[in-house]
Amino acid sequence: MRRRSRAARRRRTLFAIAAVAAVILACAGGFAAFGPGPSARTGDVTEVLLPRGSGVAGVSAALKSAGVIRSEWVFQVLARATGAGRSLKAGEYAIPSRASPLTILSDLTAGRTIIRKVTLPEGLTSAMIVRQLQSVSWLTGEVTVPEEGTLLPETYRAERGDTRQSLLDRMRADQQTLLERLWASRKPGLPLATPQEAVILASIVEKETGLRDERRRVAGVFINRLRIGMRLQSDPTVIYAVSRGEPLGRGIRASELASRSPWNTYAYSGLPPTPIANPGRASLEAVLDPLETRELYFVADGSGGHVFAETLEAHNANVARWRQVERAKAAGG
Known part of the structure; x- marks a missing residue:
């Protein structure tokens, strides 16, 4: 009997110890969790x-x-x-x-x-956009340079580990969606036969002016020129012909203005064969809803904008004033 009693007491003691341990573990686990x-x-x-x-x-x-x-x-x-x-x-x-x-x-x-952000500015070439994406260390994967003018520059949200290709795919899809909507509601009678032609002209407008309020007016000048078969004579197209849009770091040479590159709008009428950059939303909107104007010319005004003219005589006077500004800047430098 005594042996049984001692064994029972031992079992009860072990059970009590186990119960206390369970409570302690439960409390510890609860504290660890919460x-x-x-x-x-x-x-x-x-x-x-x-x-x-x-x-x-x-x-x-x-x-x-x-x-x-x-x-x-x-x-x-x-x-x-x-x-x-x-x-x-x-x-x-x-x-x-x-x-x-x-x-x-x-x-x-x-x-x-x-959520991180990647901002791709308007007016970059596709090669420049790829270089910028390659410099973002938290994106992954290699990409090839997409066709010029097929990407929509915007600020995009992304996460660490996202691929550069997925971001390019979004840029391409966003541009296509925007272009379809803008093309469907474009102003009637524009001398643009296809959405691709709209992108080409928008890329020129994008490179000609950085002022949002000027884009529709610049677009109106180029639309007027296209309507009458007048050459666009856009300096950024010459730069693209020379360097594929990379900054020259100097002025355009006379030989470059006379080059027979199909992108040189001084040498050929109409639009170049491809866009010269990736235009932003505002430039695409501008070429498909340009300002109604009779102006055919514009030149820099020295303050970041442009001065516009309807006649060659008025334009030449504006150019002469711009040359004076350039000389003054050179002398001051």
């Missing part, structure tokens, strides 16, 4: 990149390595117990300092990733 995590090593947040296909184990390892959770095991148990492990989303996250594992899980299942 309590604050580690402080950020630097600053207020820690940026963590979670690659696609990581799984719960891979995610917990990445979080532990970044120093935002204390225990991979607690995170994995919590992820599986809540079912969140099936909904973790890849991407780059900014984890606040001392965020609890439960808070982190909430962010990861909601996909609250860091």
Whole structure:
């Protein structure tokens, strides 16, 4: 009897110890799950990149390595117990300092990733856009240079790890969507036979003026010239003929103005064979809804804009004034 009594007491003692241990573990696990995590090593947040296909184990390892959770095991148990492990989303996250594992899980299942921006200015050639994308270190993958004038310059949202090709595909698709809409509502009677011709003219307008308020007026001048068969005589087309749009770093030479390149609008009437850059939204809108005007000429006014004229005589006077401005600038320099 005594032996049985001692054995029973031993079992009760072991059970009590196990129960206390379970309570302690439950409390510790609850604190680990809901309590604050580690402080950020630097600053207020820690940026963590979670690659696609990581799984719960891979995610917990990445979080532990970044120093935002204390225990991979607690995170994995919590992820599986809540079912969140099936909904973790890849991407780059900014984890606040001392965020609890439960808070982190909430962010990861909601996909609250860091959204970055890439701004591609209007008027760049396709080669320039590719170079700019290649300089963005958090984009991935190699690309070839797309056809000139097929991209829509804008500010695009992207995430770390996105491919450069996916961004180019979006730029191409966005331009096509915009062009279809603008072409369908274009002003009647324009001397533009196809949407591609609109892009070509828009690229010239884009390179001729950086002032948004001038674009429709510049477009109106070029439309007037096309209507009467007058050469466009646009300097940016000559530069494209010489360097494919790369800055010359000097003035245009007389020999270049006389070159027989099909892009030289001093030598040939009509539009060049391709765009000379990637025009922005405002320039595309301008050529498809140009200002109604009788003007055929414009020249720089020395202040960043242009002065316009209907007659060659008035234009020559404007050019003479511009030459004076140039000489004054050269003397002052």
